[in-house]
Structures are given as C-alpha cells and as structure tokens.
Amino acid sequence: MIYHVTLKEQFILTQYRAASEHCLLAQSTPIFNPRSSQGCGVWSFELRLRCSMAYRQLQNHSIAGAPPAYRQIAPRVTLSRRPLRVSAVAELNKTAAVVPESTALVPAPVDIANKLRYLFGRNGDYTVADAYQGTSWSVREKLIDSFNKTHEHWKKEDPKFIYYLSAEFLMGRSLINTVYNLGLEGEYAEALNQLGYEMEKVADAERDAALGNGGLGRLAACFLDSMATLDLPGWGYGIRYKYGMFKQALRNGYQVELPDIWLTKGNPWELRRDDVKFEVGFGGRVERRKQGSKEITVWTPSEKVIAQAYDNPIPGFNTPTTSNLRLWDAVPLTEFDLSAFNAGDYDRAMLERERAEGISAVLYPNDSTPEGKELRLKQQYFFVCASLQDVLSRFKAVHGNNFDLLPEKACFQLNDTHPTIAVAELMRLLLDVEGLDWDKVWTITTKCLNYTNHTVMPEALEKWPVKVMAKMLPRHMEIIEVINEGWTKWLGGHLKDLAPEERAKRIAAMSIIHENPWNKEEMLVNMAYLAVVGSSAVNGVAAIHSNIVKDEILNDFYQIFPSKFQNKTNGVTPRRWLAWCNPELASLITDTLGTSEWINDTEKLAGLRAYASDKAFQAKWAAVKKAKKAKLAELIKKVHGDEVNPNALFDIQIKRIHEYKRQYLNVLSIIWRYKQLKKMSPEERKKAVARVCVIGGKAASAYDMAKRIIRLVTAVGDVINKDPETKDYLRLYFLPDYNVSLAETIIPAAELSQHISTAGTEASGTSNMKFQMNGCLIIGTWDGANIEIAEETGIDNVFVFGVRAEEINQLRKERKNLKTDPRWDELMRDIEGGMFGDKDYFKPLVDSVNNMKVGNDWFLLANDFASYLKAQEDVDACYKDQSEWLRRSIMYTAGSGKFSSDRTIREYAEDIWHVTPSRPTA
Template sequence: MKKTTKTTSFSTEPLGLDAIAIKQSLANRLTFSVGKDPRTATDRDWFNALSYTVRDRLIERWMETMRSYYQEDSKRVYYFSLEFLIGRVLINSLNNVGFYDECVKSLEEFGLDIEDLRELEPDAALGNGGLGRLAACFLDSMASIGIPGYGCGIRYEYGMFHQRIEDGRQVEHPDNWLRYGNSWEFPRPEVLFPVSFYGHVVDYKDSKGNTLHHWEDAEEVMAMAYDTPVPGYRNGTVNNMRLWSAKASRDFNLKYFNEGNYIKAVEDKNDSENLSKVLYPDDSTEMGRELRLKQQYFFVSASLQDIIFRFHKHHNSFDTLPDKVAIQLNDTHPSIAVPELMRLLLDTYHLGWNKAWSITQRTFSYTNHTLMPEALETWPLSMFGTILPRHLQIIYEINHRFLKDVMHQHPGDCDLLRRMSIIDETGEKKVRMAHLAFVGSHKVNGVARIHTELMKTTIFVDFHRFFPDRIINMTNGVTPRLWLQQANPLLSKVINSHIGDKWVTDLTQLKKLIPLADNAKCRKQFREVKHANKVRLASLIKQHMDIEVNPHSLFDVQIKRIHEYKRQLLNILHIITRYNRIRHNPDSDMVPRTIIFGGKAAPGYALAKLIIKLINDVADIINNDPAVRGLLKVVFIPNYDVSTALDIIPAADLSEQISTAGTEASGTSNMKLALNGALTIGTMDGANVEICEEVGKDNIFIFGLNTEEVAERYNQGYQPWDYYHGNHELKAVLDMISNGFFSPEEPSRFRPIMDNLTTHGDHYLLLADYDAYISCQQNVDVLYRDTDEWSRKTIINIANMGKFSSDRTIQQYASEIWGIKTAGPQKG
C-alpha cells in the first residue's frame, strides 16, 4: 500500500545563466558568503564565490529532480561503493549545466582567469583507482540519462595518500583534501543513523512462540550524511551522492574532563570518528583489518537505514521494496549489505525468513571486478563474529539453507559443498564475501565480455552451473563529458566542427568521423591537436619535475595502479632493451620516445613500491646519459589522480594495456586513451578484446599469450629460466637490473625483482611475453614514422569508441538488472 504525504509546494525565481546574472551572483557570493571585498579577495576567495554561484544553480535543479522522484514514486538505484573518484567538480558542473562560457566572461570582467581558479580545487580524495573512477562515470551517466541514482559511500577526511617521489621512492603523505573545506557538499546533521559493533545476541520468543533476536551491549557510532549534487548533462536532472561521516554518540566523557584527563575524555569520540578518517587503512595489521571491516559495515548500515526510511515515507509494506529499490554492490566491499538487510527485515521489522530472503535477493545485484582468487575478500570468522555477531549468525543460516539446496541437486558431492560454501573451512575459517554477494543477489555481472566468460569457467564455475542465468556481462564505459569534452577541448572542437556535438550524449555519433580518416586535411587537423596537447604536457612536466621532454617524440603512456599483473615491469624491460640498442648502435635513427608512467602502489605492497624505485632509477640513468642523444626519456609523474589523468591522456600517442591475459577484468584507461586518439598496445585481456573488435585488428597492436595459452603454460610447468637463457637481450636486461647497473650504490637493491621473475616462477609470465612485446614495439616505431598512416588510425580509433560510453553501460544495467526505464532527455 502506498502512503500519501502532504506537501507544500513553493517556487523561487530561477537564477539566470547569462553573464550579467552570473556576475551579480559572483559579487553577492563574494560579499555575503565568503565575506570579502573584491579589493582584498584572494584567488581562493574568488574560487569559493564561483563555487557557490555554480552550486546555487545546481540546487534549483537538484530540488526539482528530488521532488519529481517523490511525485512519480520512481524506482531508485543505490550504487554502493567504497570509492567515488569524481575529481574536480567546478568545470564538470559548468559544462553539464551549460554556462561555462558565460562564467568565463563574468570572471574576465573581474580580471580573473578560470584556469587559475580551477587549479585551486583539490581532487576529491574519495578513491584509489579504477574502481572509483568507474563509479564516478556511472553517477554522471545515471544523471545524464535520467535514472534516479544515488551514490552511497564514505566521506573520507583523508584520501588513501598523497604520493611524493623522494629519492626515487614512493613516500606517502596525508591527502588533506578538506583542508579548505568543500563548497560542493551539504552537511545533513539531521540525517543521522546509529551503527553498532561488538556486543552479543540474545534470543527470545514472541507471543506466537517464534524465536527472535536482539543485539545487545553493542558499541554505537553515529553516521551523519553529507550530500553532493551530481548534475546530468543539460537535461535538468541533478542526482545525489550521499557520503557518511562517523560521529561519536557522545562528544566526550565529562568525568575524565573534570579530572583534568583531557586525552581520556575524548578517547571514545576519537576512536569512533576514526572510521571515516582515511581510505583503505593499512590492512597488514590486525587493527587495520578490523578498521577496514568496520568501515565497510558502517557505510552499508547507514545507507540501508536511510533507504528504508525513505521507502517508508510512501510505502507501508516491504513487499514492494524490490520494485522501488535496486542496490548495486560495486565489488565485494559492500557485500555485508546482504546480511545487514536481512537483519533489519528480521530483527527490526519481524518479517519471516523466506519473505526477507526473497526481498533481499531481488533487491541486490553484485559487480565482480577481479578474477584472482587471492583478491576476493575474506574475513576471519573470529574477527567477524566479534565485530558483527548477529551478522555471522545470519550468514551461517544463509549458508545452511543454500548448501541444503545444493545438496538436494547434487547429493553426495561433499567437495562441491566445500567449494561453494560461504564459509571457507580450510585452515583458519573465513567468510567468503564474494560467495555471500553472489548468493544474495539476483544478478552478478562481469565488466568485460572476456572477464564475464572467465568468471563462468574459473572463480564462479560451480555457481554458474547452479545458477545458469545469474551471471551476465556489462562491459564498462567512461563518460564522454569528462573524458573527452572536458579532458580534450581542442579535440572536441575539431570533432564538433565536422559532426556537431550530439556525440556528447550519444557517443556512437563518432562513427561519422570514419570518412575523415581518408582526408589529408582532416588528418592534419587531428595531428595538430595531438601536438598541441603534447606541448602542454611537456610544459607541465618541465614546470613540476624540471625534466625536458620532446613533444615531437612518441608519447608512450602507462597510467594505472602499480601492480604485478598490470606488468609495469614488462614496460621497464622494453625501456632497458631500447636503451641498450641505442648504446650499442651510436648511429641509430630510432624513433624518439618519451615513456610516461603514473600510478600508486599500496603502502604495504613492497614489490610494487620497489618497481616504482626501479622506474625512477632507470629514468635517472637514461635521462642523464649523453649517449642516448634525446632518443629516450622516462618520466614517472607522481600522485596520479583524475586531474593528472586529464593532463596526460589527451597527449598520449601510445596506450600501454599489457596485463597478463586473464587478469585484468576490464580496464577503463584503455577506453579513455583510445577515445583521445592514442593507439593501444596490449594483450587480449579485459576490454582490449572488445576495443580490438570495434577498431579493427589493423588499428591496434596486439601481442602475447591469450587466456588459453596462459593456462596452458601454467599447466605444462612454466620455466622462466628457459627464456632467460634463450634470449640474449632479455638476459642482458635482467642482469643489469639484478647486478646493480641502475643502483651502483646498492647493487642488490633490485635482486627481489630478479628473483620474482626467475626463481619464484614469474607468475605473470613477463618473460614468456617479452619477445612478442619487443617485436610489437618495433611495429609501433615503423608505423609512427608514417605520420599520415598513424593519424588515419588514430581517427579510426576515436570514431569506433562509441560502445565504450558509460551511458551505454548504464542503459544496459537499467534494462537488464535494475528494471528501470530511462526518462530520456529533459530540458534544462
């Protein structure tokens, strides 16, 4: 039954988007919100005034959007994610609402440059890598195609870390992104929910003799909401990202305070509020692991309480919850939501188990982002049961009922029960969060076609046999508003001049560029844009790193989290091979290259941090060797984030997507780089497979073992030493790394890398793919010399990237998982 709510409607005069209205708003905001006079205002004061001016115009559309969702009783999507890497909000909001040019004119009348002001906005430090960038793209697309979508996560006070490179090593510093406040967010002190930990569970009987459960003596933390508007592209829709901040249930202990023990007085408050202090606490310690589990439950519990509160405003019965609410679990981090919703339905609202379980399964869906078993999250039972005792009970009951169903279909197959159990019984008992998410969801999706097929045959092979219709594919995408229109205004202008600007909301329109590939004048246009972007990046590298790079060289880019499976090491092997060829052939006319890295290593990931040190030590030798004659430069750009990506991607000529086949779920940097006119060199892994299909195999550089061949090498007993002894160039490169050529002051520094690639088995098959990779890089050189042919292929790549819009991905989620019809374009 639907509730009715009496509302009072009121309207305000809409704020103008013309330059005169914006100029007046800027002056008012500077005076009445920032409290400054134009004569004494700093650039930061003006940035804040501009942010408030833009925010005012978002609020109008935001409120109207929220009203419409209530009036239409729309089904809402809640995207649960530990990360949302939204980057800087200012320019994105100006573009999406549609008054960027007017703002520029207004600022100029005050003698201000919007480019100077935008640099004052920090990246919102709400994520680490691809997971967070994808979530941000999805929020943008949901708003842009009119889906009632909410992002739900944590408002971290500090990001994972601000990466600096000191003596070639990654050094982590606090990322205090909220130092100057955040003018885009709205604190909601009235939106406050309790979240409990520890304690114990008491069973009791109701009047009908049913056993009920009560969670007692728990420690309580309050979750307070902060809202950030997410504007769609010029359609009047503004959705919401709601992030939760931990607040103590009591501010301080007055008894200790009066005794003069001020530290003890605020101890509980500080402990409580640590929950939302920092993204991804170091989980190499017991305390760090506990904090990470508590973080996950914290935002999930608050979000579910909030969802139910909103649902109950208009509905009396939970029967319709799956018809009005869809919750997408972005990876396993929020999978504790399954037992939490069950707890609320069972213990708070006293539904029966079967009804509660049916509602839960029909509400949740789960996105898997990894094929590596070691990356699938698990929690020790002892820890889990201590922190969340009621949830462990519920998980045991879910598992008991699930395995009973499995046993009925496969009687006597005890090994199958062991493999499919939510509880891992081998060694220390653990909760398998991926199994929990799979069993508790009605749909489970991969993020690229090859990834989805491998899910069915590897990590979830048993589940796929048992639930043959549950796994589906949703190939990732990126938002063209941020990753082309905003990232590359020069290229966008050229595209608009040829085919108009409808591609911004329908990326398949880029197909109209295909004929331009055979037009010499157009090829020159695209080439000039790329060169201008390279000149800009070269200037930034000189300004921030004091390294001279040649914008006429081939810009070879690998930007992603530093991890063994992403194989930055394979890239380094090529760099050193190239360096040796230049040294051994002084008269070589090799194609000049600038090889650019960006990415962070997890603080506790020692080998990844050693790889960063190796990159920088190799760069130091190569960049200062006069024998290189400018033919090779290596640059590691520190603190890779969204803003840095927006600088690098438009300038890239070559996109390195070289993970071991079968290890990368999808990737999105491959999409962003190709969309901006970089050619891809990569393995048949993740979304590379589909990019190859779209652009054509003649317009991409594919090398190396495929997934079947990788499995075959493992099964046959892979011997990396055979490759070491069988290839003299490879042997020379590895010897230089291990014998101290790049670290003469500490010759054994990189011995762990050598051991990893040889004695320890080269798990990611770098040596097996080395020869094919080097040969493929030679093909890159040959093509780059033919500037016209290279330009033709870049245009073909851009023109065929329409599939990889996150708008398409979200439309697919809406129709195949969430059961939502999109509203279509609206007038802004």
C-alpha cells in the same frame, strides 16, 4: 512601432540604472561606460561589477524587430558624488525578485563577487584559490535548484530507484564538469574574465576529491554521470574519507605516503544533512528474548557511532536531472567525555571521537594486521548499514511497512565485494528491526541486490576470518551461518544425483563458509559467494572477464544459476573524458560531423571514419595533439624541471602499480631501448623514433613489490634522463600522485598507451577507453576491454602481443623450464649488477621473475618479453609514417562509441535494474 520589453530586459535596464545612478560620469561621456575609469567616484566593488555586467548585456542584448537605436534606451544622466542610497538597492532587489528562473541561472560577476565578500569577509585582494571558492559557491546555488526540482519530481512520481553502493568514487574536480553539464561554461568564463580571472586557472585551484583510488572508483563516478544524463532515478552511496587513500610523494625515488588533506578549506560541492543521521553498531552480544508469544533477536553492540550524511549533487548533461551521491562521515555519539577530562584522563576524553573518526578517515586501511582487518570490516559495514537504513527510512515514509513493494521500488548494485555485507545487513534490518519472517526477508533480499565482480585476483575476492566477523558483527555472522546452512542443504538436494563423495566435494567447494587453504584451523567467510547466493544478478565487466567468471572463478555457481550471470562491458563518460578534458578535439569533431550530438550519442563518432585518410583533416587532428603534448611537456617541466622534446612519441602507462599490470615489463623494454641507443652512432640515433615515456600510479602502502617497481622506474629515469648521448631520444618520468586531474592532462596528450597486463588478469580496464576516445593508439595484451577495443577499432590498428588467457595455466606450470630470451637475461644481469644502483633493493624484483627457486614469474613477463619488444618495433615503424599513425588515431576515436558509460548504464537499467527514466520538467 511599440517594442515589448521582457522581464529580463527590464532587469538589465534596472541593473544599469541602479548602478549608474550613483557613479560620477565624466563630462565628455554621454552614456556611462563602466569599462572607463574616467570620472568614477567612490562606489562599491560590487556595484561597479553589476553596472559593468548590465552594460555588457545592454550592448549585446537584442529585441526581435528592434532597431540598433534601441540601445539608446539607457539613460543619459549626470550624477553627483554621493553614496549609494538604500532606496536604490531596494528597487534593484525588488526588480531582481521577479526575474524568471531561467534568467536567474545566468551568472553575473557581482554574484561571484558577493560570494567572495561573504566567504572571506573583505573587498578585493582575492587569490585565484579564493576565486575558485567564490565561483564554486555561485555554481552550487544553481546546482541545488536543479537538485531540489529533480527530487521533488521523483518524490511525486515515486519511480523505482537504483542505489549504487561503492567503497570508492573517484570524482575528480567538480567545477568544470558542473558548469559544462549545466551548460554555463561560457557564462562563467565571461563572468570570471570580467573579474580579471581565467576559468582554467580558477578550475586548477580545486583539489581532487580524495574519495577513491583507481578504476573501480572512477567507474562509479562515470556511472553516476550517466545515470543523471539518462534521467535514471538513482543515488550513489559511499564514505566521505577525510584523508583519502594517501597523497603520494617521492623521496629519493621512493614512494612515501602522506595524508591527502583535501578538506582543509571545506568542500563547496557537498551539503551536510544534519537531519540525516543513523546509528551504526559493532561488537557486543546477541540475545533471544520473548516478546509476547514471539521470540525476537536483539543485538546489543558494544560500540556505536553516528553516520552523518553529506549529499553531493550530480548534474546530468543536457537535462534538468541532478541526482545525488550520499556519503557518510563517522562521528561519535559523545563528542567529548568531560568527566574523564576533569579527572585528568585526557586521552580517554577524546577516545570515542578518535575511534569513530578513524572509520571514515582513510580509504583501504592497511589490513596486514588484525587491527587493520577489523577497521576495514568496520568501514565496509559502516557505510552499508547507514545506506540501507536510509533507503528503508525513505521507503517507509511513502509506503509504510508494505515491504512486499521494496523490490519494485529499490534495487542495489554492489560494486565489487566491499559492500557485499549488505546481504546480511538487509536481512538483519528486515528480520530484527521490522519483524518480518525469514522466508519473506530472504525473498525480498535476493530480489533487491545485484553484484558486480570486478576482478579475477584472489586477494581482491574478500574472505573474512569467521573470528573477526563474529567479533565485529556477531548478529551478521549468525545470519550468514543460517544462510549457508540453508544454501548447502538446498545444494545437497539439487545435486542428489551425484555420487556421495562428489556431492560432498561440490558442496564444500561452494560453501560460503570454508577452510582457509593456508591455515586449516581458520574458517573464512567468502564474500563473493555470499553475494552470488544473495543476489538477483551477477555480472562481469568485459566479455572475456565475464567468461572467466563463468568458466573458472564462479563456474560451480554458473552451472546452477546460468541465467543469473551477465556481461556488462564497462564504459566511461564521454563528457569528462573527451568533451571537457579535450575541448579542442571536441570542437574539431563537432565541426567535422556538423553536430555536437555525439556528446550524448557516441555512436555518431563513427562518422569520423570517412575522414581518417583525409590529409587536411589529419593536419587539424595532428595540431590538436601537438598542443596537448605541449601542455603535458609543461607539466613534466613543472614536476621534474626538465624540458622534453614535444615532437617525440609520448608513451604513457598510468594505472595503479601492481605486478599483474606489469609496469615492470614496460621498464625492462625502456632499458633495452636505452641500451640500443647507446650502441648507435649519432647519425643512427637521429633516425630512431624519440620517445618520452611517462609512468604514474600508486602502490598500496603495504605492497612491497609494487613500491620496488616504482623505485626501479625512478632509478632508470635518473640514468636515462641525464645521459647526454641519449637524452634527446629517450626520457622516462614517473609522475607522482596520479589522480583524475592529472589524467585529464596526460590522456589527451598521449600517442601510445600501454595496457599490458597478463592475459586473463585484467577484468576490463577503463583507462584504455579514455585513451581510445582521445585518439591514442594502444599496445596491449589480448585481455580485458582491449579485445573489444580492437574489435571496434580494427585489430590491425592495435599493437597486440603476448600469450592468450587460455594458455596461462599451462605456461605457469612450465615456466621453470622456459629457456628465456638472451636479451632478457642481459637485462636481469644489468639490474643485478647495479647498473641503476640499489642492486640489493632490486634483488627481490629480479628474483620474482628470474629465480625459479625464489619466485615463479607468476605474471609471465619472461614469456611475453620477446613478443613485447617486437610489438614496440612495430610501433616505431608505424610512427615514422605519420599519415598512417594519424589515420589509426582517428579510427580509434571513431570506434570508441561503444565504450560510453551511457551504453553500459542503459544495459544495466534494462537487463538488471529494470529502472526507467524519469525526467523533471525544465
């Protein structure tokens, strides 16, 4: 019988021959075994690895129809101690050159070893951090192959693109996500094992990319993952922050901010594009000049920087599509002023560089000063200007100056108000640079742009002082003024049937430029209004939030443009937030459903409902949760040095620290629980539900009240965790520097998660969806996506408390007359009296919610307090019935199908972007 040897098998055998030919074999070893060190001569580390991998592949590789004896095809040789011949290497390289591309995707230990050798310039003595670098550069090569194929395909097909503009992208670590999405997790784990490393430890050596802060940035990252997975032609655009927002540390229980220096060792996942650079200007003057018979407008900036592009390939799952996140780094036009240096003016010699680098240094610079406001506006304009120039440049390379085609080939999603200066910038580029007329440019702009509103918080709906806008972006201020003039004039005609006073009132209320209500002498540019007027579609991010946008925040606009407003409930990627961060649970789900298709089609998770009450399945489910809790317990011990009870209920609240998110209310309930435990006898305590409470999140550097809340958390934890009577039954820990990687450990371990914002203040939330996917029960208000989660999971399975959104306005008016709960009053006295120290520092916290002469309890903590404590009692009662708790936990995961970002992105693509999939061939 003739056996046909494939190219791959030829390659394996050649690897084996080339490597084993130069190894001294022990006399007793008829076939070389690279796992044995007997008789090995002087041969290179890389050669030994290549031979080892070839041997392993020979042992495992099979040919259809071939008998086991085929393995004996490996040569029986006796070799001498001689150095590796160049001819042997040439033969190996020649053979490797004809390996099919699909084979080239399979990593070998020698591939990683070569990366290590050339990265660090030495053989051996590599740390785990070194192994991460070598592995990442190996994965990167395979990623770039699919990246290039995808964009060659899109260049050929010329589909319509979606460009997602966001001030932040909270990407997390890339190694695990990339190898899983490429389907190479097993191969890389095995290759690292051959080198003596564990994949998990190598992955832990990666720093989180400091490109975002909270839910806004993480949503953007999930969306990019889904766009690639769904084969949608799309790129993300943002800023390559050098120091992130900040690295959070605790000193004596207080938050301190440190620079997040995450690029010290470089970033193997990015590609610097030296061929993609654009000038971005600020300040200066605007002039009108004659150009033939035509008058043109010329903006001459007083300051210019260069936007340098860095590409970050984004692989889809189970698809050859790899899209892109292009980030901009600000660099100076002039690197170094030598004349100033030679004149002894050393500060001026570096001034231009420092000014430029400051633009992309920090996410959300403190804008409490005039200089901070200017820097933040410069930052937002910087990435919008570079991104739009880039898109137009690529458009023109294919379609020339036929800008009528632009809305058919490009659409832009403005992720919150940060990139909304795009309305004025796209107008400027098409008017001043491309020479189009106003009406045509306005039509193109409003067809291309779309705006997502993410908040109902007034401070997040950006309003720039006209003086600041005119100083930093004088041409854009002119354009905005013309837009507003045309808009208010159109409104006047549209509202002609109203009485003159009412018409004037409505126009003033909808004007893009309006008075500052707190300073009548200052005029403001309302960026949300600019986005609504200048966009094709406006959407909220949860059903209740979209209704609030339409009925309250932008009601005047909704009445005029009802078809412009939509809802697109947020979602999260099930790859990172279930399959990759909780592989044990993912494996159990796959085994139970008999398919892994749920990773791409989360509606299939509904099949778990049939097993929710199955005792055997509940036991398996509980075992997975117990293992994840043990991992979180290890993290707590590492950070705080304490061992915690892994059988306690793990109660989690992780999100940015803000008064409306009400971490303060959570702490108050923990204090009340502590006081109740102190009153109990030892026997009574044993019957109580033990809890380990974890809070995490960053307070903005200028947000004083949020910082005080963090200090209260740490102060209460200091008392509770050291109390010998209660520490076995209640613990409270603040985990600093909350990020994606920390969430990937916390969320799979959580049993109860808190989403307790004041009703009507949380637009959506996405952490609740991540907890839900991992079978974590929710205690929360009737707010944001909590409502839709309750509808999908079953409202009886959610611990709902508090007033409803429609009651809020009236209750705020009545708050000063509220008769507060006696337990509330007791807790206020405890904090004021110094039970947790720092009573002077905590006084503003107490006053903000309890002294109506100073504060107003705007977020209604006192109103919801009693209801919240009752919901906590319901949690305890349910947890004591573990079968019921596990049933609910399974129902949460089973009901999470709707909250995949794949579903969200499909809705955007169909209803707003009108973009269709375009998949390259594998």
